[in-house]
Amino acid sequence: MCTSFFLLVSFWLMVTAAAAQTISGSITNTATQEGLPYVNIGVVGKDLGTVSNESGYYKLVFRADLANDTVRVSSLGYRTRLLTLRELLAQPNVALTPESVPLAEVLVKGKSRFRRTHTLGNTGNSEMATNTLSSNSLGSQVGTVIKLNRQPTKLLNAVFNIARSSPGQVTFRVNIYRLDARGLPTETKLLNRNVIVSSPIVRGPITVDLSADQLVLSEDFFLAIEMIKWVDAAPSGAEFAFSAAVGYSHNEIYYRKGSQALWKRASVGALLAGMQPKLSFYVTVND
Template sequence: MKIKVTFLLIMFTLVIQAQEQIISGKVLSTENNEPLPYVNIGIKDKSVGTVSNENGVFKLYLDHKVRLNDTVIFSYIGYKAEKYLISDLKNLTGSILLQSKNMELDEVVLSAEKVKYKSKKIGRTSKGIGLFHANFYSYNEKDVDDRLSKEKGMKFKLRRNCHIKDLNFNITSNNFKSLKFRVNFYKIEDGIPTEIIVHKNIVFEIKDNFHGWFKVDLEPYDIYLKEDIEEIAVTIQWLESVKTDEKSKYFAIATASSPIHTAFSREKAMDKWNKSGQNLSFYLNAMCE
């Protein structure tokens, strides 16, 4: 399926505040002039990044380590990434265009032979004793917006062709009235997540300070993963939050130390991935051959 859509980013400003710069703007679709939510924006391998909000508006905070020749990447699933130097964005008077790319998705071929599918849980299905938590909060944050585009997740091994039904994780701490995340599926190369392998914008919301096991229904997205992928990374990415009160800052998933499992995290979109020997209470429900 070919979709020709371009996005227009307008209203750029650059504000100097002490040693910090802010690039701000709004993301619109030129096809219908509607705002585009949750676009990934950042500098590769640096902790500088964000996502646009549900109205297409974004603010990209640049710290003192950012240079004029650093490149800002604008990326959205199914579209060609655009790259701009910081120096160009400072003087930008026109628009930035993102064009859709032709996605050649692997065709799911159903065999004429009768195949038995078995229910399988991939990942850690227990909460454990609840002493350890993978927290999205970090002490160097200035405010909750510092978490925009932050990701956490797990490495999973595939041994069969599988249809993914849902993602489940155990929330041990939650100070928020509302949280929105995106589910991302990555290929793993040389031990770290690389390219997106499920080209669908899977956004979900957690409401009313929910604690316990939370399920993200993935059935509507028809996700089939082939065994030849072998290893994948599945993460949840912070997109938006509404505090319960002014002191709200904690959101965490149960975890346990593990020498044989790998958890992934990164602070911002386009940032370097961090690996740790943890086993999050984080699993996929699947039907596998």
């Protein structure tokens, strides 16, 4: 039962390398000509994407038959660039123009507005079932919908329960996305800065302090973690597995297999009488 259960709720976020080629280049700031770290580069809607390193250098796996497809190059605080894969092949070095990031609206009606502190999301730390990111897929993400109990709600921190990981130093980005009218993740980020965290942890919770962001929300949101770097990973790749479970809650899990890929919903189907996977991501809030 445990083995079948594991196979049902686990997924591997890896890019298929069959018939693939590699393009490399640099992403820079038009104002300073300096390299931009952790920029998302990928074929829109396809599982072919990556993230630039600290110096702005990137390697993108692609297929020649997608030459006319659109590549999106995006980074918080910069104007998004759209170009065809053919254009990127001809000029792999891309410059991004800085643009202002609007501040999130903060609504506070007095000190007594936020009177209780509690958690939202799944706090379990089971190792029986997991959702996994791979070091071979930079820019891959997995996350869960967080539903508010009260409005407005102030975020204090985010917690990600790690079931296991391969050796090495993992660097990831915490993303909080707006949901659309159907409850699906959009590309709109609610944090006004890149929240980058590095950790050698192999098991247990990773807590990320968000109190300085003063993020006050009046809507449900999508909390995700994005793989952007793995130091000393094995040549064949490494795994980073998050605790998960199944239940009747409605904190839906979505994942994408690379930068700019489509969001897909994780599901165990009808095999467990309507029960769905729950990812062990949660937030501490004041409301």
